[in-house]
Amino acid sequence: MGPRRIAPFLLSFFLTHTAFAGDTSRASLEAISSTSNMAEATPVAPSSELLEWPKKDKRRFLHAVYRVGDLDRTIEFYTECFGMKLLRKRDVPEEKYANAFLGFGPEESHFVVELTYNYGVTSYDIGTGFGHFAIATPDVYKLVEHIRAKGGNITREPGPVKGGTTVIAFVKDPDGYVFALIERASTHDPLYQVMLRVGDLERSIKFYEKALGLRVVKTVDKPEYKYTIAFLGYGEEHETTLLELTYNYGVTEYTKGNAYAQIAIGTDDVYKSAEVVNQVTNELGGKITRQAGPIPGINTKITSFLDPDGWKTVLVDNQDFLKELE
Template sequence: MYIYTTMVKQLVCGILLFLSLMGSSMAARAVPHDDVLEWVQKDSRRFLRANIRVSDLDRTIKFYTELFGLKVLSRKDFPEEKYSNAIVGFGPEESHFVIGLTCHHNTTDKLDIGTAFSHFGIATQDIYNTVEKVRASGGVITREPGPLVEGGDTVYAFMNDPDGYSFELLQRPPTPEPLSHICLNVIDLNRSIEFYNKSLGMNLLLKFDVPQEQYTVGMVGYGSNLTQTVVIELKYNYNVTAYKRGNGYAQVSYTHAYLYISFSQTHK
């Protein structure tokens, strides 16, 4: 019974965050009242898994394990249903945020990442070495390592995996969650932040504007230190009013004790 209940909780939580990506339309509507949010202060929550579709499972696993250092935690084939899946992460699912990979066999439905999902973030202690490994393997570097602003302390780089999923590498000291964040593009940053805070109980850990590149970011998550926990990066690109859903990114799953209260708040 405990296992069944836990699975149901994770499923519904995954549905909540799947819905939150749909053009952030739910974030623009579903903002609950303050008097029903006492559960936020009492709850214990963490991110579990992000699920994406890939076109070649073996190729993706090879890229993620050899270049990023992720480990294969499980792999299963379902020949009758014509798909395979795998879970990769920097540590066990019980304590780490992981990525679920699904590959459909013999399908005519072409993978389309869309534009609503932006990227994954990985913290590394040697960003320059990782970038060169990706480059040597034929990977696409879309931004060379460097600070966000001239003289800044945060060094980062961007690259694409074989399917075109974008990854941001961040130079950081050791962290319990090297798979540090996912980034979603939103059309109304303030209302999206309010949704994640009031409906899902996440804290706003950082908000900053980069006018020279025409975007604003809000980082939300559980806990108080964004370098030690997993966060969702909500990115507003100036003057963009719509994003394409695609069929690549599926959902983010998270767990907490007050599942049904949280679910009810998304429908207020």
């Protein structure tokens, strides 16, 4: 079997299976080492020239990675209820895990979810920090009735948001992950948003702008409900996948659990991108969990890091990623 065929198995195992909470894996040990080094480091402002790179780089949200207790059950729910397509599925019995990629279009051009099932593990702790994924649809009421007919768990009936006109609803999948259904006439990709809670919104915005070249698409402040939201992306709101960061007044920390893993983003130069992240973590917090380089056994180049709140991002070489899909 040629290297291109085995590469996806090894990449997925490295990025998801070995990162299982509690593992003393290579990634965990590197994270511990990075924590020690960061504690001794003196914050240094990143150079303005280096910070221009993320703004010029060809970046795109690739996929969100998280763990589920029954892979076939989740695939059935996403395809039957949401209308997603199963893009890839594979089983790696020698490593005791399986995973599947689902979305509304090919991975070359769409944001997708990567589900990981670890043999024998039927449930995970989602924690209090993860918020939801969002799916855009032209008719929320119709989609909710379809999901209800399929036995889905509707946790918020469709209707306008408080103080606004946008129609939304909330649904829980079989593992307890929340999906927001948002009524939009058109969008580049129905699966277009991931919401995470943060303890310092201004710090998080600066971090993602500098480290990843994201820009604020819009902000929403609701003092009557004691929260502020910032939406970040690589284009206009209807053209890009959005990272939604939510700050609840007075709440500075959240639990992460062991269910949600990370977001993967493509880059044309992993090494240069990692250099930026190194400098930004020194300035604003967070830590590198894997320095830039090819994954052992294959040629895919990655780097991974945690933001100041502990949310993980993996940067993947764009060309290597396309080779993984062949």
